[in-house]
Amino acid sequence: MATVFSVAACSMVLLTCGSLFVRANKGELLPADLQGAVGAAASLTLGVIATALFVINVNLWFPGKWVYHGLVALGACGLLRLVVLRRSGGAEILVWLLILTAAVAAVAYGVGLRVDAANYWLVETSNHDTLFYFEGARWAVNHPVFVEPEVVSDALHLGGCRLGAVYIGIDCPVYRGGSYSMLGMALSFGAGRAANDMLIASALGALFMGVGLLPVAVMGRVGTDKWRFLWLPVLALLVVVIYFSPSMLAAAINSNVATTIGASAAAMVLALATSLDRCGWRRAMLLGLGASLAAHCYGEAAAAAVIFAAFGVIAGALLDRSWSTFLKGALLCAGAFFIASNVLLGELLQSASDVEGIASGGTWEGMYLHASPWTWLAAPFAGMVVNGSPYVSPGMLLVGWSLTLFVGVGCVYLKSMRPALLALVAVSLFLVGFVEIRDYAYGEHKVVQMIGPAACVLAAALLLNLFRVFSEADRGKWQRWGILVYGVIVLLLMLAAIHEHARPSMRVVEGWKGVHGLSLDFERDLPGADNQAWVIDDTGVEGVERFQKSHYVAYLAHERLSRAYLPKLDQEGMRGGYARRALGDSLKSATDPRWVVQLKSFTGVQSPFKYAPESIKPSTEYNLVDLSKAGPVAAVSGWGWLACQAEGCPVASGFEIEALVSADQGTDCHLTLHADHAADYPSLEVIIDAGNARLQPHRLAPEGIDIPLVAGWQRITFTDPNATPGALWVVREVTSSCAGVASK
Secondary structure (H helix, E strand, O other): OHHHHHHHHHHHHHHHHHHHHOOOEOOEOOOOOHHHHHHHHHHHHHHHHHHHHHHHHHHHHOOOHHHHOHHHHHHHHHHHHHHHOHHHOHHHHHHHHHHHHHHHHHHHHHHHHHOOOOOEEEEOOOOOOHHHHHHHHHHHHHOOOOOOHHHHHHHHOOOOHHHOOOOOOOOOOOOOHHHHHHHHHHOOOOOOOOHHHHHHHHHHHHHHHHHHHHHHHHHHHHOOOOOOOOHHHHHHHHHHHHHOOHHHHHHHHOOOHHHHHHHHHHHHHHHHHOOOOOOHHHHHHHHHHHHHHHHHHOHHHHHHHHHHHHHHHHHHHHHHOOHHHHHHHHHHHHHHHHHHHOOHHHHHHHHHHHHHHHOOOOOOOOOOOOOOHHHHHHHHHHOOOOOOOOOOOHHHHHHHHHHHHHHHHHHHHOHHHHHHHHHHHHHHHHHHHHHHHHOOHHHHHHHHHHHHHHHHHHHHHHHHHHHHHHHOOOOOHHHHHHHHHHHHHHHHHHHHHHHHHHHHHHHHHHHHHHHHEEEOHHHHOOOOOOOOEEEEEOOOOOHHHHHHHHHHHHHHHHHOOOEEEOOOOOOOOOOOHHHHHHHOOOHHHOOOOOEEEEEOOOOOOOOOEOOOHHHEEEOOOEEEEEHHHHOOEEEEEOOOEOOOEOOEEEEEOOEEEEEEEOOOOOOOEEEEEEEEEOOOOOOOEOEEEOOOOEEOOOEOOOOOEEEEEOOEEEEEEEEOOOOOOOEEEEEEEEEEEEOOEEOO
16 A cells, blocks of 8 residues: 555646646636636646656656655645635646546556555566566666666676666667656655565556546536536546556556556547647647657657647647648647657667567467458457467457447547547557568567557547537437437446456466465565675576566665676576576676575475575575575586476486585585486486596485585586486485585
């Protein structure tokens, strides 16, 4: 709940700061006429977008904490102003802020339930991208975001973005800096520090959709007295529905955090394109700054957001029936985009070049690519079940087609919705055409996750316009009932789409909790002191579990100004996580390690490397070995180890053990290896190479063989004399001892 409160507090700060943009006209903040209400809502939206961009742009060059809490004072001024002018519309605007904040809080609470934040430090499915946003959000609080890779490398000692361990700095293939800034701010008001808390913080994207729809929703305020106060709860409901729509939920479950924030900002721009705001300069500023916000948060959203903004400028010109409005609006919109984006423009060009180079072919789970074009019509509302079977069900397609039909017909019927519909069609044709022509399998789900939220926002704008028409006093009874029924059908179909998607998606999440869920004590039980060496022993885990745990442990060590060390890693790409290139084969450079972090599997499998019981602090995901109590020997598996089982670890010919002895030269230390032959390989004959010489005996034994160790680091290799391929032996246990000090 602390993180939900933090996200809500962040939303309230952005909203109260944004309220300072609402001008008092002849002492009135909120005029009674339609254009006055729309203007006040649009000004509030402009203020929120401008404040978010201010945070992001300051964070480019300075630590985010310098501006996050500084805005609290500015927000307090905005809140005080609303209270002072409460009889002139301030009280009603304050209600808007509270309702929008409540909607964001409801979304954050829902995200917390989805990731089971009360019981887990992190829950995710097969993708690992959460770790990038976890690292980025923490970085943004204490560092500038727009930094050279050398700065990132010097701070974390994990290399730059291109080395793969972190996704921070100006050398990254695609840009995510704005999302880091927003996540950092959302976590800065008392939130927890778990990775799940970062996922909850991504609910801030719901605020962007809420303020984008606000100028549309506020038109319901001028209806009959019976209905004029219902538009706010309707808006709040739609914000929650959109955020948990299939495409948004699919992106969130696949750990595409920046996609959810950037797609929300791009969808906000589409919502603003449907607004009836007649103030040309404000409309153009909203569209240009909104497109810049989307680009800052998610570089790939820039194209869609710019197209939405362009159609919004056209819609504004059509409202005025003026070429002059179009030209002025286009220039002001473009100027706002370029100024607010500034250094981001270079990053976008570099990202476009990188994406153009890799966005072709490949394999990825999917359903829409090269299928019948009719399936693409359902895609924005149907979404996909990431890692699910089926990926897209017939029920999801049926609901998706129905929504496309009803929303399309409704937008054609309402003249003010037509430009936004055309904008969505244009973006969809552009993105779908791109992945189809290039046969870009990975791009399929990215396209759906980009256009899906925009389509849902379009549906919400349609519902809000229908609500406005329904609440007008001069409408006939049957016309109003027809509009009501049509709107209810669209809303029920949106809820049905969530129902069709949420059930199988949550089954996927539950299914991954074991292998990819980290318990609440994961970060808490790690050493807190800095300037210490941690040796990571990943022998007891495999696959995605090994990838996730080893990377998070390595990052948390380096964040705490300590160092993590790994042995030489084999070709199995899950070892070391994304840090495998930065830390692989680094154990040989370690000196005097203090801790061994022995990762444990959710299946109960543990590392065969054993230490004295009194030196071990058990935790759910690992055992933490204190070498000051265990003795001076740290040993881990190197190349050639296969997935361990409860009865032991299969190994191949050439398997390695890396040992690091922190003792004086001449200290009598040795390693004891207990191993047996595999079921289908009877020989225990082995050549043992300890680096300087081949050692006796040449036969493995279940009761153990002793291998002398030297001070410092050494790699010990065990080779089958016959070079037989496959799993030859099973390692049961590895222990070590030195003269006078035994680890077991």
